[in-house]
Amino acid sequence: MLKLPDPAFTQNIRLHLKFRIMVYAAACLTAWSCASLADAHTLAGNWFKEPDSWVYQGQIDLADAGLEPIDKIYLTGGRFWQQADFEVNTSDHYVLDFKNTSVIGYFRHIILNASGYPLVDVRGGIQSSETNPFFLRHGREADLPAGRYRLLTELDSPVFVAYPQPYLDTLEHYRQAIKQCNALTLLCMGVLLSLIVYYMAQALAGRRLSDAMYSLFILCAFVFGSSTLLVFSELFGMRSMFPVRTPILFASCAYVLFVMALLKIRADNYPRLRMAGEAVLALLCVMVIVGLALPNWDIEITRYALVLFSFYGMCNGLMNPDTSKGRIYTVSRGEHEDKRDKIQAPQIQSGIQAGCRQAGS
Structure with missing residues (x-):
C-alpha cells in the first residue's frame, strides 16, 4: 500500500518553497528598482x-x-x-x-x-x-x-x-x-500589513503568545518602513521623526518574547536559555529607555539591538536540544506547533531585513 507523506512534513516543504520564491522575487525586484537609477x-x-x-x-x-x-x-x-x-x-x-x-x-x-x-x-x-x-x-x-x-x-x-x-x-x-521604486515600496508595505493581520488573527483565535509577538514585531517593522519610505508623511501628513527612531527598539523586545514562546523556553526545561533571554530582554528595555532619553542616538542604539536579538535568536535555534525544531527555526523561522498543522512563524530574519533595509535604499 502506498503510504502518504505526513501532512505536517508536506506543509513544511511548501513553507520552504514559498520562502525561497519570496526571497528570489524580492531580490529581482530590488535589483530591478536599483538599476532604474543607474543613469543618475x-x-x-x-x-x-x-x-x-x-x-x-x-x-x-x-x-x-x-x-x-x-x-x-x-x-x-x-x-x-x-x-x-x-x-x-x-x-x-x-x-x-x-x-x-x-x-x-x-x-x-x-x-x-x-x-x-x-x-x-x-x-x-x-x-x-x-x-x-x-x-x-x-x-x-x-x-x-x-x-x-x-x-x-x-x-x-x-x-x-x-x-x-x-x-x-x-x-x-x-x-x-521612481515607478519601479514606488511599486516595490507599496508591495513590501502590503505584504507586511497582510502578515500583521494574519498573525494577529492567529493570536486571537489560538491565544498564542508567539503569534501575538510576531504580529507586534512585524507591526513595528511596518511603522518603521512606512516612515522611512515617506508613506506616512505622504498619505497621512505625519511630520514626526518618532516613528523612524523608535519602532525597531520595541520590535527587538517583541522578537525575544517571540523566540521564547515559539521554542517553549521556560525555566524548568531550558534554564540557561531562559536566563539568557531574560537578560537580553532587560538589556533591550534599557536600550529603549536610553533611546527615548537620547533621541539623536536612537538609530545607533538600534543597530546594536539588531545584532543582540538576532544573535540570541540564532543561538536558541542552534542550542535547542530538539534538533528538528532548532533546524526549522534557524533555516526558515517556522514550525508546526501542534497536529493541526498550523504554522507558527515564518522567516523572521527576512522580516527584519524587509523592515530595516529601506533606510537608505
Whole structure:
C-alpha cells in the first residue's frame, strides 16, 4: 500500500518553497528598482558642519563662510551643508533627489550659476510642510540650460539612518525610474500589513503568545518602513521623526518574547536559555529607555539591538536540544506547533531585513 507523506512534513516543504520564491522575487525586484537609477548623476562634493549661530546669507563659497569642514555627516543628526560643482551639457528639465536614504528632517537645495546667481532654491523633508511634487520622493525640479553650476545643499535632521547623497537626473528618466521604486515600496508595505493581520488573527483565535509577538514585531517593522519610505508623511501628513527612531527598539523586545514562546523556553526545561533571554530582554528595555532619553542616538542604539536579538535568536535555534525544531527555526523561522498543522512563524530574519533595509535604499 502506498503510504502518504505526513501532512505536517508536506506543509513544511511548501513553507520552504514559498520562502525561497519570496526571497528570489524580492531580490529581482530590488535589483530591478536599483538599476532604474543607474543613469543618475551623483553630485559629490565637500561637507561642512553648521555652527548653531550660523545663518546662510547668500554665500557663494562655503569654504570661506566660517563652516567646519568634515569628511561626512554625523548619523546622530545635526545641521550640515554640502557644496558640489557640476556641469550640464544639455538644456533640459532636471530633478534633484537623494540616494541611500529618505530619512531627512529638513533639506534645502540652492543652485548657483557660473556668476553666483541663485537659479533654484527649493526646500522639503519629512518634518517640512512643503508639498512633495513626486510621490514617496524628495525630488525637486530644476530647469537648467547648458553650463556649469554649484549646488549648495543644507541638511537638518535629528538622525540619519544612512548617508544621504544628492544626485541629478533628467525629469523624463526620473519619472520612469521612481515607478519601479514606488511599486516595490507599496508591495513590501502590503505584504507586511497582510502578515500583521494574519498573525494577529492567529493570536486571537489560538491565544498564542508567539503569534501575538510576531504580529507586534512585524507591526513595528511596518511603522518603521512606512516612515522611512515617506508613506506616512505622504498619505497621512505625519511630520514626526518618532516613528523612524523608535519602532525597531520595541520590535527587538517583541522578537525575544517571540523566540521564547515559539521554542517553549521556560525555566524548568531550558534554564540557561531562559536566563539568557531574560537578560537580553532587560538589556533591550534599557536600550529603549536610553533611546527615548537620547533621541539623536536612537538609530545607533538600534543597530546594536539588531545584532543582540538576532544573535540570541540564532543561538536558541542552534542550542535547542530538539534538533528538528532548532533546524526549522534557524533555516526558515517556522514550525508546526501542534497536529493541526498550523504554522507558527515564518522567516523572521527576512522580516527584519524587509523592515530595516529601506533606510537608505
